[in-house]
Structure formats: C-alpha cells, structure tokens
Amino acid sequence: MTRPTGSAATQKGMAMTSDQAPSDGGHSPDGGDASRVRPLPFDTSRAHQARFYDYLLGGKDNYEADRAAVEAQLKIFPDLIFTARANRAFLGRAVRYLAGEAGIRQFLDIGTGIPTAGNTHEVAQAVAPESRVVYVDYDPIVLAHARALLTSSDAGATEYVDADLRDTGNILAQAGELLDFSKPVAVTLLSILHAIPDSDDPYAIVATLLDAVPSGSYLAISHAGPEFVSAQTREALEDTVRRTSLQQYTVRTREQVARFFDGTDLVPPGLVLVEDWRPDLATSGTAKSSMWCAVGRKR
Amino acid sequence: MSASEQRLNTVVPGSEQPDPDDAPAEGIVLRLLLGTQLRRLREAAGISPEQAGAVIRATRSKISRLETGRVGFKARDVDDLLTLYGVTDDQLRSRFLFLAKQANRPDWWTRYGDLLPDWFETYLGLESAATTIRSFEIQFVHGLFQTEDYARAVTLLGHRSASPDEIEQRVAVRLKRQDLLTRPAPPRIWLVLDEAVLRRPVGGPAVMRAQLRQLVEVAALPQVTVQVVPFARGGHAGAGGSFTILRFAERDLPDLVYIEQLTSAVYLEQRPDVEHYLEVADQLSGAALTPAATALFIEQVVKET
Secondary structure (H helix, E strand, O other): OOOOOHHHOOOOOOOOOEEEEEEEEOOOOOOOOOHOOOOOOOOOOOOHHHHHHHHHHHOOOOOOOHHHHHHHHHHOOOHHHHHHHHHHHHHHHHHHHHOOOOOOEEEEEEEOOOOOOHHHHHHHHOOOOOOOEEEEEEEEEEHHHHHHHHOOOOEEEEEEEEEEEEHHHHHHHHHHHOOOOOOOOOEOOOOOOOHOOOHHOOOHHHHHHHHHHOOOEEEEEEEEEOOOHHHHHHHHHHHHHHHHOOOOOOOOOHHHHHHHHHHHHOOOOOOOOOOHHOOOOOOOOOOOOOOOEEEEEEO | OHHHHHHHOOOOOOOOOOOOOOOOOOHHHHHHHHHHHHHHHHHHHOOHHHHHHOOOOOOOOHHHHHOOOOOOOOOOHHHHHHOOOOOOHHHHHHHHHHHHHHOOOOOOHHHHHHOHHHHHHHHHHHHHHOOEEEHHHHHOOOOHHHHHHHHHHHHHHHHOOHHHHHHHHHHHHHHHHHHHHHHHHHOEEEEEEHHHHEEEEEEHHHHHHHHHHHHHHHHOOEEEEEEEEEEHOOOOOOOOOOOOEEEEOOOOOOEEEEOOOOOHHHHHEOOHHHHHHHHHHHHHHHHHHOOHHHHHHHHHHHOOO
C-alpha cells in the first residue's frame, strides 16, 4: 500500500527525502534532528502541495505547474476537488469541536499551507477569542503568506514557526514561546503526514509531539488512504505525482492511520472519512474523499 | 478552458457581485469583469479581435481596451458582441447588459479629472476595488501610507513648476486614497520595502521621522503587513523596480500587475507576466524581515534619521 520513496529522493527540488537522514538513522530522542531538514527551494516549475491545494480550494496563489498537476490528477481521480474541500471542512468542524465542546484554547497547527477561508485561528477564535494558535510550515514563503494573512484577534494570539515536521525539537521549542505546555494543547496534523515517508518514522514524530503535551490534550489528523482507489488508479496517480510534484506521498491504510492515535481515546465517531466526521448536514452525494481522519484525546 | 477549470471557476456575470456595503464594486472592476468574460466568450467562439472589432465598428486595439476594462461598453456593442459570440440565452444576455450599465457609473476621483492622467484614474479605481494589494517599493513610501508632509515633498519632486494650489490638490488626492485603510471591510495590504525607502529622507529628517513613525503605526493595523528587505540581505528578486499586484474578490478576475512610469503606467494581466511578478513578490516576502522584526528595524532607523 505504501509507495516507495527511494526513487523520488533523487528528483530535482525534493526537499523532503529519506536520503537526507543521517546514515545511522539516529534521531535524537526528542526528534530535534535539524540535520535532516533542508529548506524547501523556491521552485514554481513543479507543483507544490500548498499551492496545489490552494488551487483546489479556489485560491489565486498558485502557478501554472500547480494547476497543470491538478488537471492531470483530476483526469485520473475526479473526486480530488471533493477530497480537498471535504478535508478543509473537516478542519473547520474539528477545530470548532476542540475550541467548543473540548474547551481547548491552545492549538499547534502543523502544515499550515496557504491561507484560505476558515483558518484554524479564525475558527477557534470565533468560539473562544482568547485562543492561541501556533502555525508551523516548512516553506518560508508559505509561512510569509501566513504571517501576512493570519492575524489574530486582539484577545488571542498567533505565532508562526518556520520548521519541518521532522524537526519536532525545533517546533516544540519555538511553539513553547506562545503555548503553555503544562495546559492542554490541540495538535493538528491535517493532510501532512502522508508527506512523511516511513523511512522518516512518522509514528515517532507524532509520539514526540504527544509526549510534549499533557493529558487531556488532543490530536487531530487527516491522512490520505488507499482503500477507495483501485490499484490501477493509484499507480497512475503516483506516476503523475512523481512527474509533476515537489512533494511525494505515502498513503496509509485505516489501520496504519489508527496507530498514530496510540495513547489517545478517539472522540466519536472515531476514525472515519473526513466527510463523515460529525458532518453538519447529512451527505447524499456519491463522491468519496479517500481521506481518513480522527480526533483523539490524550489519556 | 478545460472542463475542470470550468468546475473551479463557474461564475455567471452579475451573480457573484459583492454586497455594495462590503466592498464597493467600482466601475472599473465591473468593466474588467465584463471585459474578461467577453474575451473568454470571444476566444471560445474562435473569433479574432479584428473580427469582433468589425462588428462594432471598432479597431483591434479598441477591443483590447474594452476587454481589459480601460473603457466602458455601449449596451448596443455588448448586444452585438454577444450575438457574434453565439450567446442566445436571454437571461445571460440581460445580465451582461445590466453589468455594462453598472460599469459606467462615475467614481470619486473623476472630480480631480483635470489633474490626474487617465492611467492614474484607472489605478485609483482598481486600488479601491481590490481585496488584496501587494506592493514592492524601492524608492518611496507607498502612497497609501504617506503622511501629508511626505506626500507634499514627493509631489513637489514630480511637479516643480506646479502652482501651490495644484500641489495641494494633488496632495489631497493622495490622502483621500487612504480612506480605504479605514473603510468597512478594508483590503489586505501587504507591502515589502527595500531598506532604501527608509533611508532616503524625502522632505528632510523631521518629515522622514514622522513618516517612519506613521509607517509603524499603519503596519500595526490588522489588515496591513509591512516587511523590509534590509541592505544586509544583498541583492534580491525585486531589483528591477517597484510594482503592485492587485487581487479582486471575483473568482473570474485575474490578478493585475501595475507598474508606474514617469509619464504613464503599465498594466500586466496575461497570466505568464502576472505569475512572474507573483514569483518575485513571493521570493521578496520570503527574503524580507518578518513583520515583527520589521517594526523593530524601522524604529531603529527612526533613531538614526
């Protein structure tokens, strides 16, 4: 089910590759291994996940290569637009739940992306204006957009951290300047973990983040899964992504995604497709997202 | 347009106009919207600008000016063009005609018409209709952020022989533009400045210090972002000169790049051109100091001015 990442590692512009890991594979226990992380080059000749997603959501911060990649993938997987929008809608409902019912006031949003409507701090601060949100992205230009557009309410606060998800030590150190890690924090990893290949041990990354926050904290994840796409479609998609995109993907099964939530209790309805997580309206469409999600509460 | 682009961009003219209380839909932006739609229809029908021009007794360049919102449409011309482009749906036709009528409303700056060249009037309209203004400046503080004294000093530089009355009127236009900072639903303004802008004491040190303090104040507004590219960062992607990118709420409207020259201005709206400038703007904002560091930097420059 998991795509091989080795071949992609040699491609031009690949910022997130397994070959950057030290050969002994030794991560420091806190995961703060900055040597594995290289800044993303500014390259508009290939599709960039953040800009690709921006185009799917109707934004204008994208380039020809991003749009071409969307077009190419749409031909193979027409539910892509639905998937992107359903994932974005899940963000809204999950953050509303966390700020509302769960009473969370601190958010660590990793993989911010290009700002669009209904960003994490806007949703959280609409419920609780004093909410504090740290946005993390590994692309300095995406982060510049976030700084320019994601400005906090007066009662709350937003901060921006330029770091790779693999560099958890750096993320936690910088986020700690705004967030109080002795109080519950919601860690949101939406549509980002599938950009981490198995060779970079995404389970250890998530475990490190969860270790840093107290009991009663929350973890929200959405992650591309292979179950609803035929093997043929999957192969065609992987081939297209390899040819057109800066970042490569590792899809994970429902069971594999569930393992990220070790040490947490899943909030009902558990691990489901993004469109089925506490939907606002009963859905009647036939489109399916292929994106797993859940929200778990740390024991 | 590909099938999926149609799915992503399904806009019927007139159906998605912003609420007039939210964001004023200026005549210019309506003309631009109308022109963009008509160009798409023309291209989809495989009709050249010359052919279109022949039908409404106009030249190729007139068609180009119409399609880029520079001039208003006569209802009869829109009617003839729609027929030529094979648009037969009555409802659609009447929406186009309504838009053409709306697009011919006068705008606030027309009363300064004698003073302002046409190209600048056009810019004022686009600026007040934009939802996002992204600008890079290498020489002067952006017009939207100028103090009255700084604006006067800049105006004097450009119009040495103008009468005091004319200078004051020009300054008044500049300050009037700033109304959009405080209106309801103001546009997002994202400004990147070369350090040279901060160091050139236009109007003298006292005027400059006041200007720099105002810059810090305006930068603190929630919808405003200011970033400085310090000299210490070396060369940068924007070395070619100042430019402004305007973005509009309408899904169907492309971004516009505006470049002011001494006696005229250039608008770029073809996608490859616009994307080149978007790339430069992206690179500059990545290379510049963060907004928080910029505020500290400007305060330091005030002390040194």
